[in-house]
Amino acid sequence: MTETLDPMDQSKIDHQKLAQQLLAQAKAEGVELVGPNGLLNQLTANVLESALEAEMDEHLGYEKHHVRGRNGENSRNGRRTKTVLTEIGPVQIQVPRDTDASFDPQIVKKRQRRLTGVDEIILSLSAKGLTTGEIAAHFDDVYGASVSKETISKITDKVLTEMTEWSVRPLDSVYPVMFIDAIHVKVRDGQVANRPVYVAVGVTTAGEREILGLWAGDGGEGYGTRTGSFP
Template sequence: MLESALEGELTDHLRHEPGERAEGGRENYRNGHRSKTVTTEAGPVEITVPRDRAGTFEPQLVKKRQRRLGGVDEMVLSLSAKGLTHGEISAHLAEVYGTEISKSTISTITDSVMAGMAEWQNRPLDRVYPVVFIDCVNVKVRDGQVANRPVYMALAVTAEGQRDILGLWVGDGGEGAKYWLQVLTEIKNRGADDILMLVCDGLTGLPTR
């Protein structure tokens, strides 16, 4: 399936089918294949990647220097979110899939999501929200050691009726009004001028009416 898809990508790049001459005098054609081993959820798989004579073909499904398919990265992130150490994740992948992934590679995979998370957490918000729900849950967080930490959440309903998670904040102690003040101040600083209805479950320090 991967090889067929890559052949299709090359056909689209060259704008002609195998064996056809390119229009307009272009002289770029298929130029054989090269072998490549990629790590997948089913273990290592060897594939042949088509090449073009001019060397301008940049496959998107399996990029030139890519050695892992997306499902492996997703699995690493999922196992990391469940609290496994990098060594435990590496051992699990080796045992179940016969796939060797170093601790440094796993660290690179998990670190890669941080920039996107930071951008999402600091994105500008709507000026007005009809309804915002706020709540806090305790989850196990690994920070040197596994411990219960409060995660503060703000879920809004937009003027268009869509649900939008405004943010998630990991606290360092019990749920309290002082931390909620930080959360609500950040929401305001990101552009929210007014909330018509704030829904909570009797949080200490917040008005009940």
């Protein structure tokens, strides 16, 4: 009986073999897995650079070394070095340039110094009660990367702005069903402590659930311990 492999399963097998080959080659050449010159760092740089080159191909309308680049049209004009902070630490990449400076990459945008995952790490650490100084020290100790307190504050302040916009959004006039519950989170108020946060969830007339609001409490889950009032 002949077994037919699913294309997705075949893809996974190929990825495993590729990973094994890369690890074996790195071990043979004495290349570390992590670190500034580690395997993961080099792979990340290669992937980002390949994506940027593909974006440049699309921007120009032809591939690298094509004859159209020699006919006075907008063409490649070397590359510039850029360092971006990733979830595995700082990664140095080569960003392609064009002669009329109209290339606007999207994978790693102009003036972008952090990939998305880094912002998520900062928000997660902030949510656990760490100060901006502690978060900066964490990145220095774990990733060997410098992230200023000002940058950390800008990232967390952006979330506060979005939360403010969310809190004043218009609500439906009628919610046939509403649930109220509490979750415990760490809150910094002079010191870090577990506080209950009350969550009101409404069910719309279309049957969809929607979070109506959040209220911070000061004790247990009892209704009488909440701060503020429910709608």
